[in-house]
Amino acid sequence: MSKPKFRSVGHNQRKLDGVALVTGKARYVDDIELRGMLYAKILRSPHAHARIVEIDVREARSLPGVCAVLTYQDVPRIQYTTAGQGPPEPSPKDTFVLDDKMRFVGDRVAAVAAKTPQIAEAALKMIKVEYEVLPAVLNMEHAMDPDAPKVHEIPSANGISIPERNIAAQVEVTDGDPGRGFAEADLVVENLYRVGYVHASHTEPHICITYLDETGRLVVRTSTQVPFHVRRIIAPLVGRPIGQIRVIKPRIGGAFGAKQEVLLEPLCALLTLKTGCPVRLQLTREEVFVSSRTRHPQVLRCKVGVNKDGIIAATQLDVLANTGAYGSHALTVQCNTGSKTLPLYRTLQYREGVNNVHFKATAVYTNLPVAGAIRGYGAPQGYFALDTTMDEIAHRLGMDPIEFRLKNLIREGDSPALLEQLGEGREGVKQVLKSCGLRECIRRGRAEIGWDEKRARRDQGPVKRGVGVAVLQQGSGIPGIDMGAVTIKLNEDGSFNLLAGATDLGTGSDTILAQIAAEVLGTDADKFSVLSSDTDLTPFDTGAYASSTTYITGMAAKKAAGKVRKMILDRAARMLSERGEDLVLEDGQVRGRKESVSLGEVCSDALYQHDQEQIMATASHISYDSPPPFSAHFADVTVDTETGRVKVLEYIVAVDCGTAINPQMAEGQTLGGIQMGLGYALSEEYIFDDRGRMLNPRFMDYKIFSAADMPRIKVILVDTFEPTGPFGAKSVSEIPTNGPAPAIANAIFHAVGVRLREVPFTPERVLAALKSRDT
Amino acid sequence: MKIKLTINGVPRETEITPDEKLLGLLRREGYFGVKFGCGRGECGVCTVLLDGRAVNSCITFAAQAHNRSVTTVEGIGTPDNLHPIQEAILDHGAAQCGYCTPGIICLARDFLDENPDPTEEQVRDALKGNLCRCTGYQKYVEAILDAAGRMRKLSGDSG
């Protein structure tokens, strides 16, 4: 089938903000000057679990240059969730802006605003706090014990599942009769997997600047993924109506989910309201690690049963998750661990039409750092367990791991029953798969890495080589929840303004939206000035998360552009005295059969000459589909059996993201996601002392991959056409993160015959696994 | 105390405190292309050139810049007159959030001055102190190799 040729979509358009980024002109949150701006700093708890008995801030307040000191006594006693989601929020409302109870090392005790950062720092040291230190829960596997300390008060905040047992959230769904499936299976493989704390590690630390504008409205300039949620969530916390708050997201230095959290904004705004001055609150790198948000640590029990022909009879995933001291995204991330993974494999072939799937997740509180949203959102954990289990089954059946997967993978037209039960924090929405390039991803990746030759290879010597595969999906937005809106207007020179609530995190979404609109309007993307993420100036958007912007807001851009196109053609028809259907809009011109008019002339006619009006339109989009992108990852690794060191030599990733609106950016998203996934697999982890303090909150000790550590990666974009997406597009940004841990674990098994069931695969863990194999 | 220095070719005199870092001085003077990521010399987003050599401005004392010349990304090329490194980064779509980009451009400028015809491995090694979390570095590496070619061509043409 030949696809329509596009003029803008599918081209490597330079980023519209690119020149600003490479010349230092781009303006991030910190890059403004405000007269009289104060610097805020936060005093943090040295204890994992403690109650403030007494707090004395008199000396700090009297230090010259200190303008405000806030403790729990000075802020409204309102519980909220920092999760940055739409209402009704699925995360428990278990957090105060400041509280008298400390729930992890790094929890907020007090905040200071002063004329210089040095004075603020000095003031923190003058705050005298007497703590009653409480016993702490530092092991998630004991959090539900009857005698475990309770992280949250009882009676407790709304939305906590069972505070008496430290259960923040839980979910359980069953489809068909998994018990019977397992009983009848010829082979059942069941194992336990562990994943710990990791951080998004965006290069720009969390930062927020708040000030009052000339009418006294509160302006919040912040590094956020969700400006409209920030506005709504902080309104009651700062005691201002939504209409009196303006949230602006300028350029931001990466986010990856961690900036969906509404962490800094309420405190910063309260300091501005207290002092009347602009206030800047920026976290140190150590604070980012310790007090912002992390990926949920989990213990996963994965069980899969198959018949002797390699047909899956039943799958089961039981998850215990650690949400840390607060339940941000506790329910929804865990839902995703099941819903983004299990539906990839059909269980209905075994007994025609009946799925046998069971999924259960329990998220518990501990007195450790707080988990939240991060790229992949529960799926990287789930894939590590599920895909590794699939690989093990193939091996036990004596089948090629790819052949085994191919027998069981989802197909176009499938409608996984699990997704009807399991949405994000609530019931799901029926999904019918309309585009699936999975088999093509596998075919091309397999050829590229030379799978068949490499699987047959056997090495001599202490350094062994192996190849592994992982097969993945994700989603595109949250069905029935995510909404994006776009406004487009035409100017006299034929240029357009595009206003979108959507949040470009560096992902390039401003450019993607312009490419989509340009396609509809027969012009080039650089004819668009894009203004995004300003709650005063742009229409609403739920924000940049859940791989939603291209798919959801992109469709809003397409619709808005379609409305503007109609206005242009209607007017041009009058101007040219031709019939609308005879007109062609291309290259910034409306061409009739005899004459043409330029877009600029159409705009001038509209603004100044006949039946004056603004050529402008707004459109919104919501989708009940969340079409999964698909991907196959292939890792070629060496394992040094003497040192335990795993080295990735080559990494191939084939991804079906539907139409890649901008192939270069789709590759860029994929490469960055792999980098994050490689760290998850091989190097990144939080290390704690026995009192819950993180010991390695710095890049020297928390190892993210550098350029020198990265293998050469080959990205293959597999073209499919998703009928519900803009010009056939699906999402691309999260899925790559899911692959490296299972692909590398499977490659290690191929190399040395041991299964690594805990990330990261450090030399110590690899050596320990080799040792237990040999004894 | 007062120091004299040249910033992007413009001579300056400015008042500093003894413990002030070069990062703070430059941002105070309005060079917002200099970014803060860790303040401990561990991420490289604050990289600038001091007498042509890449340094982490967050751990360089402002006083060390006395009587020396500092170049920030703003001094490497402008929107109307982009440096080949900047052009190549745009053409390869290397920058995503761009927060690491000014530091990487400064680093690459110093590196390519010393190694006009580097291998991919040398580029990767040179970049290892400049962390980026968005891109996996690959397009930056390709862009820097490409920029090296462009710069050789330019110097060949002019020489």
Ligand code: FES
């Ligand atoms: S901010 Fe200077 S190295 Fe990180």
Ligand code: FES
């Ligand atoms: S482009 Fe975002 S950190 Fe490098």
